[in-house]
Amino acid sequence: MDTPAAAAHEAHAAHPRESFIRHYIFSLDHKTIGKQYYFVTLFMAIVGGSLAMLMRAHLASPERGILDPGTYLQAATMHGTVMIFFFLTTILTGAFGNVLIPLMIGAGDMAFPFLNMLSFWTFFPSVLILLASFFVPGGPAGNGWTSYAPLSAVPQASPGSGLGQTLWAVAILILMISSLFGSLNFLTTIINMRARGLSMGRLPLTIWGIFITAILALLSFPVLMAALTMLLFDRTAGTSFFIPSGLLVGGQIVPHNGGEALLWQHLFWFFGHPEVYILILGPMGIVSDVISTFSRKPIFGYTAMVLSLAAIGFLSFLVWGHHMFVSGMNPVLGATFTISTMIIAIPSAIKTFNWLTTLWQARIQFTTALLFAVGFVSLFVTGGLSGIFLAASPVDLYFHDTYFVVAHFHFVMAAAALFAIFAGTYYWFPKMFGRMMNEPLGKIHFVLTFLGIYGTFYPMHFLGTHGMSRRLYTPSTYPFLASVQPLDIFISGAAFVLGAAQLIFIFNFFSSMLRGPRAERNPWHANTLEWTADSPPPHGNWPEPPVVYRWPYDYSVPGAAEDYLPQTVPAAPAYASGHGGGEQ
Amino acid sequence: MPTKLLEKGTASGARGPGAGGRNRFGRGEGAVPSGQAPAARAHTAVMGLAFALAAIAMLFVAFTMTYLGHRQEGDWKPVPLPGILWLDTAILLASSAAVEWARRRLGSGDARGLRWGLTAAGTLGVAFLAGQLLAWRQLADQGVYLASHPHSSFFYLLTGTHGVHLLGGLIAVGAILPGAWRGAYSPARSTPVTLVAIYWHFLTGLWLYVFAILLWQ
Ligand code: HEM
Ligand SMILES: [Cu+2]
Numbered sequence: 124m125d126t127p128a129a130a131a132h133e134a135h136a137a138h139p140r141e142s143f144i145r146h147y148i149f150s151l152d153h154k155t156i157g158k159q160y161y162f163v164t165l166f167m168a169i170v171g172g173s174l175a176m177l178m179r180a181h182l183a184s185p186e187r188g189i190l191d192p193g194t195y196l197q198a199a200t201m202h203g204t205v206m207i208f209f210f211l212t213t214i215l216t217g218a219f220g221n222v223l224i225p226l227m228i229g230a231g232d233m234a235f236p237f238l239n240m241l242s243f244w245t246f247f248p249s250v251l252i253l254l255a256s257f258f259v260p261g262g263p264a265g266n267g268w269t270s271y272a273p274l275s276a277v278p279q280a281s282p283g284s285g286l287g288q289t290l291w292a293v294a295i296l297i298l299m300i301s302s303l304f305g306s307l308n309f310l311t312t313i314i315n316m317r318a319r320g321l322s323m324g325r326l327p328l329t330i331w332g333i334f335i336t337a338i339l340a341l342l343s344f345p346v347l348m349a350a351l352t353m354l355l356f357d358r359t360a361g362t363s364f365f366i367p368s369g370l371l372v373g374g375q376i377v378p379h380n381g382g383e384a385l386l387w388q389h390l391f392w393f394f395g396h397p398e399v400y401i402l403i404l405g406p407m408g409i410v411s412d413v414i415s416t417f418s419r420k421p422i423f424g425y426t427a428m429v430l431s432l433a434a435i436g437f438l439s440f441l442v443w444g445h446h447m448f449v450s451g452m453n454p455v456l457g458a459t460f461t462i463s464t465m466i467i468a469i470p471s472a473i474k475t476f477n478w479l480t481t482l483w484q485a486r487i488q489f490t491t492a493l494l495f496a497v498g499f500v501s502l503f504v505t506g507g508l509s510g511i512f513l514a515a516s517p518v519d520l521y522f523h524d525t526y527f528v529v530a531h532f533h534f535v536m537a538a539a540a541l542f543a544i545f546a547g548t549y550y551w552f553p554k555m556f557g558r559m560m561n562e563p564l565g566k567i568h569f570v571l572t573f574l575g576i577y578g579t580f581y582p583m584h585f586l587g588t589h590g591m592s593r594r595l596y597t598p599s600t601y602p603f604l605a606s607v608q609p610l611d612i613f614i615s616g617a618a619f620v621l622g623a624a625q626l627i628f629i630f631n632f633f634s635s636m637l638r639g640p641r642a643e644r645n646p647w648h649a650n651t652l653e654w655t656a657d658s659p660p661p662h663g664n665w666p667e668p669p670v671v672y673r674w675p676y677d678y679s680v681p682g683a684a685e686d687y688l689p690q691t692v693p694a695a696p697a698y699a700s701g702h703g704g705g706e707q
Numbered sequence: 708m709p710t711k712l713l714e715k716g717t718a719s720g721a722r723g724p725g726a727g728g729r730n731r732f733g734r735g736e737g738a739v740p741s742g743q744a745p746a747a748r749a750h751t752a753v754m755g756l757a758f759a760l761a762a763i764a765m766l767f768v769a770f771t772m773t774y775l776g777h778r779q780e781g782d783w784k785p786v787p788l789p790g791i792l793w794l795d796t797a798i799l800l801a802s803s804a805a806v807e808w809a810r811r812r813l814g815s816g817d818a819r820g821l822r823w824g825l826t827a828a829g830t831l832g833v834a835f836l837a838g839q840l841l842a843w844r845q846l847a848d849q850g851v852y853l854a855s856h857p858h859s860s861f862f863y864l865l866t867g868t869h870g871v872h873l874l875g876g877l878i879a880v881g882a883i884l885p886g887a888w889r890g891a892y893s894p895a896r897s898t899p900v901t902l903v904a905i906y907w908h909f910l911t912g913l914w915l916y917v918f919a920i921l922l923w924q
Contacts, residue, residue, distance in 0.1 A: 234751050307758035315751045345762050349769035356864065361854035364773070381780060381857040386773050393769075 149244070151236040152662055153221045156243050158555065160217030163250060164210050169629075170254075171205035174198045176622050183615035185597045192596045193282035196265040199594055200283060201257070203268030204291065207402070208298055209250060211540050215405040216305050216340070217246065219547055220333045222555060224309055226653035226660065227330050229318025229669040234311040238304050245301035253294035261285030267594065269395065272365030272387035276357040277379075280372050289358055296351045299344040306337040306344075313337075318652065320671035325690070327651045327675045328422065331429050332408020335436040336401050342440070343397035350390035357382070385450060392443035399536050400439040403503075404432055406543030407474060410496040412675070413546045414478055416649045417493035418485035419686050421676035424477040431470035438467045448516045449523045457516040464514035471507055475500060490647070491565030495546035498573050499539050506535025509584065527587025533580045545572070545628070552635065553642030557659040560635040568627045575621025582610045582617075648687045651675045655691055749898040756902050760909050763872060767913060770868065771920050774861045778924075785924040786858045789845040795838035796918055802831030803911040809887075810904040813897050821900065822887045828907065829880040832873065839870050865917050873910050879903050 150156060178198050181189040190198060221239065225232050233239045256263040265283015266274045274280045275288050313326070313334050326334075353364035361379070365387045368380035415422040422428060444452065444460035478500050487493065509531040513519050522528060545568075552560045589607045591598055598604050598611060645654040652671070656664050669691050677688035777783065809824025843863070846852075853863045883899045886892060892900055 235755055238755075303759075303762050307755050307762070310758050311751055311755045315747070315754060341758055341762050342765050345765035346769040349766050349773070352868075353770075353773070353864070356853070356860070362860040362864075363854070363857060364777075364860060381777075381783070383777060383780065386776050389776070390769060390773065 149240060151232070151240050153225050153233050153236070153239060154555070154660065156239055157218050157221030157223075159243050160213060160221060160246070161555075163247065164214035164218060165629075165632075167205050167209040167213075167250065171202050171210055172622055172625060174202040174205065175618065178202065179615040179618040182598070183612055185599045193265060194262070195596050196267075196281075196594060197263050197283045197287070200265050200267050200270075200291075201263050204264070204295075205253070206537065207268055207398070208295055209253065211402045211537070211544075212302065212398070213246065213298070214544060215402065215540070216302060216309070216333065216336065217243065219329075219405065219409070219544075219551075220305065220309055220337075222551065223329060223653065224312055224333060225316070226554070226656060226664060227327050227651050228313060228316060229321055229652045229665070229671065230312065230316040231663045231665070231668070233308050234316055235308050238308050242301045242304035242308070245297060245304065249294045249297035249301065252290050252297065256287040256290035256294070259286045259290065261287055263287040264291035269388075269391055270354075271391075272354065272357070272384045273367065273370055273377075273382075276354055276365045276382075276384075276387075277370070277372055277377055278358060289355065292351045292355050292358070296348055296355075299348050299351075302340055303344055306340040309333060309337040310341070318669050318671050321652075321690070325671060325674040327408070328411035328425070328428055328432075329405075329408040329651075331432055332405045332411075335432045336404045339397045339401050339404070339436050339439065343394045343401075346390055347394035347398075350387060350394070354387070385447075388447055388450060389443070392446045393440070395446065396443045397436075397439045399532070400435060402536055402540045404436065406499060406540045406547075407432065409543045409547045409550075410478065410499045411481075412649075412651065413492050413496040413550050414481050415676050415678065416550075416647055417488040417490055417496075418481050419488070419678045420481055420485045421678055422477065423480040424473070425674070425676065427473055428477055431473045434470040435467060438463065438470070442467060445514055445516075445519070448519045454516075461514055461516050465511065468507065468511055468514075471503075475504055475507075490549070491560070491562055491569055492546045492550035492647075494566065494569045494573075495542045495549065498569065499542040499546065502534050502539040502542060502576065505581075506531055506533070506539065510535060522587055524592050525587035526583040526591050526593055529593050530580050530583035530587060533583070534576075538576045538580065542572075545569075548632070550647070551653075552632075553646050554653055554656075554658050554660070556636050556639075557642050557657075558635055558639035559642050559646065560639060561631050564627055564631045568624055568631065571620060571624035571627070575617055575624055578617030579614055579621055582614050585610060586614075645689075648685070650677060650687055650689045652690055655689060749901065752898055752902055753905065756905055760906070763909075764913070766868070767865075767917065770861075770865060771917070774865070774920065777857050777861070780857070784856050784858060786846065786851055786862055788862075788921060789842040791838055791842050791845065792918060795835055795842065796914065798831050798835045798838060799911050799914055802828045802835065803908055805831060806904045806907045810897075810900055813892055813900055814894055816894055818887070818890050818892070821892060825880060825884055825887050825900075825903075829877060829884060832877045832880065832907075836870060836873060836877070839866055842866070862921060865921065869910070869914055869917055872913070876903070876906050876910055879906065 147155065150159075177190065178195065181195055181198075221233070224230075261282060262285075263283065264270065264275070264287045265281060266288065270288065270291065274284060275292075278284050278286075278288070313330060317323075317326075353362070356362040357364050357366055357379070363379035363382035365384050366377060366379035366382040367384055368382075370377045370379065411422050411428060442460060442464045444456060445464045448457055448460070482497070509527065513522055513528065513531055549560055549565055552558070586598075586604075586607050589604060591604050591607065591611075599608055642658040644656070644658055646658075647654070652669055653660075655669055671690045672692060672694045673688060673690055675690055677683075677692075679686045680688055805824050805828035809821045809828060812820025812824055843866070846859070846862070851859045853860055880903055883892075883903055886899070
């Protein structure tokens with residue numbers, strides 16, 4: 124180091140390592156960044172899943188007290204936080220958004236590659252902070268993924284309100300910044316970097332889903348950031364944004380005054396409802412593309428699909444009050460939120476009918492990806508129907524904070540989004556890693572997951588109608604719940620099957636990555652642009668930018684030589700003459 | 708509109724693989740993709756900034772809506788605003804004018820105008836932040852602190868958050884000032900100046916909004 128010669132030697136030796144770092148660690152390539160996101164979020168899913176298993180183990184025999192009450196609430200809180208923020212949100216945008224946007228719009232990379240890398244490297248510390256919160260005195264946050272004030276605002280309010288809650292807020296604040304970097308990059312890229320001939324009206328629905336998601340994120344995440352900032356001030360600087368006057372904690376009056384706890388709920392749900400749609404619009408797009416490809420039919424009602432995505436996105440900002448029916452709101456306001464919420468069912472139903480119509484009378488290819496996509500539709504319908512019950516404020520007064528709500532959102536959001544992520548993974552794995560996943564294992568994974576999900580969450584509706592409240596530590600001690608106790612034990616059994624089935628996926632994923640058969644360019648005979656690039660695509664994706672001549676859903680066109688026409692195949696006469704097309 | 712956007716997009720794919728440039732982060736790749744034509748690149752950068760501004764605007768919408776919600780409370784005690792805020796507002800408006808003047812001078816090829824305009828804007832920006840700190844000092848001297856009561860909390864929160872964003876703008880001005888003095892910018896190479904100007908005007912507008920909402924009690 125001291126002598127010039129040593130320095131030169133050092134620089135020389137560092138060279139290959141540096142290029143490794145630039146290739147795999149601080150890469151600017153959207154595909155590498157997407158994979159980094161995929162691996163980290165997959166790890167977070169395992170963390171979140173393990174917490175769920177812990178909760179179910181406790182609920183299988185609550186008297187044994189496998190978890191103590193505080194720990195149980197912390198497990199529930201961190202399960203929700205990890206799954207919603209650090210798995211679903213991030214894998215859909217960070218992993219799928221990054222890998223797919225440039226490939227599906229025919230661009231060499233994102234509009235702002237450096238910002239893209241920065242986004243991942245802002246996300247990563249937020250993960251570390253969240254994980255660190257498990258090991259601080261008092262443990263992680265324990266006030267639910269919604270962290271309602273004042274519980275979350277007063278450090279001495281509950282076992283899960285200590286340092287862990289502060290780290291929770293900091294981690295999510297940083298995550299939001301990282302997501303904002305991603306969102307503005309996605310929007311700019313989709314608007315500005317499309318291949319020649321790819322008008323917005325020819326975008327694959329996956330890209331439309333991500334596009335609307337990014338708009339929602341851009342407008343709703345700052346609202347949570349504002350709330351988190353105020354929460355952190357309340358916790359650490361003595362302010363009283365969310366802490367009301369005269370609050371008693373442990374028999375003592377807290378020295379705060381003038382705050383409004385309910386404002387936290389307004390801010391949280393103004394963010395929170397768009398957020399839950401952020402978790403479903405991307406999946407809706409993915410599922411549309413997978414269903415169309417394996418039905419060998421154009422997606423039914425493309426324009427209606429795009430408009431309903433946009434309508435859902437817009438309406439999602441007008442319905443947050445349906446989470447607050449029991450907060451003492453004026454019944455007229457409640458009725459307004461009931462109506463706006465029920466209106467969302469219309470575009471949702473349009474989408475469902477379009478998926479079914481696409482499948483109708485199709486020569487369906489039952490790949491694992493298709494099975495998961497159809498599974499998504501089933502779960503979305505089941506969960507959407509219970510949503511309509513909950514939207515009626517008089518019904519919700521009874522069902523609010525019961526297992527009925529847990530069943531609702533696990534179907535419509537958690538499980539549905541998970542199924543779309545699986546569909547997308549089985550579908551795009553060949554493009555991401557250049558190898559095929561094992562289909563028989565995939566189908567076993569599908570069957571067990573599908574049964575596991577229904578077995579776990581369907582009975583929760585009945586627990587809810589029996590009045591069992593969510594986050595209840597010892598349901599077995601309440602006489603009125605005695606009759607549903609066996610059901611609760613059955614749920615734990617189903618949950619373990621569900622959890623075990625995911626091990627099959629993890630095995631399949633990694634063994635295919637290392638040893639799966641090599642993938643060709645276009646193994647599914649699909650139309651979208653990513654299938655015209657190598658598997659996996661090199662830096663820059665294509666040697667020459669692709670040129671687009673048609674929309675992505677020309678499947679089974681009468682008179683065409685093949686049952687698919689990639690977007691790069693020139694218009695009309697070319698296919699009649701049996702000319703396969705640009706990419707083969 | 709779609710066809711216009713579409714043509715902008717075509718150049719993007721032209722960024723070939725390899726060529727050494729792709730992995731050298733921070734070199735031309737930071738803010739704008741290097742493969743696009745300059746006009747398209749400027750357009751892309753401005754659009755990215757516009758989305759960032761939308762997010763910042765939402766942050767302030769959330770803060771101010773909460774503030775308005777709080778004011779409904781019975782025990783609401785307004786803070787008398789320090790008079791220096793009026794002076795500060797004038798300074799910020801002047802700095803915005805300086806940025807705009809600099810940008811227009813650059814547009815007509817006057818590198819000297821750009822230089823002095825930006826320098827003046829940066830100086831006025833620093834003066835604004837100093838003035839804000841002085842306002843905080845005056846309040847603190849009267850015993851009005853962050854945690855004193857809701858209105859004071861909001862006062863510090865809103866001015867502080869605005870100040871942090873303005874500090875970001877000052878850093879951006881600081882980043883392009885050396886280039887302006889070296890004569891690195893020209894009418895054909897003006898994107899960084901345009902971006903700074905847009906951001907700066909946005910923050911001036913944001914301050915007017917914040918100030919009005921704090922004044923109106
Ligand atoms: C047909 C459309 C839907 C309707 C009418 C609906 C209605 C509702 C209502 C009224 C609640 C509040 C229940 C309560 O807390 O008392 C609720 C909760 C919830 N919904 Fe939906 N929903 C619909 C679709 C969705 C979708 C598509 C998602 C996500 C992708 C979703 C995610 C959630 C979540 C996460 C909660 C619970 C949040 C919590 O308290 O932790 N819902 N839904
Ligand atoms: Cu909602």
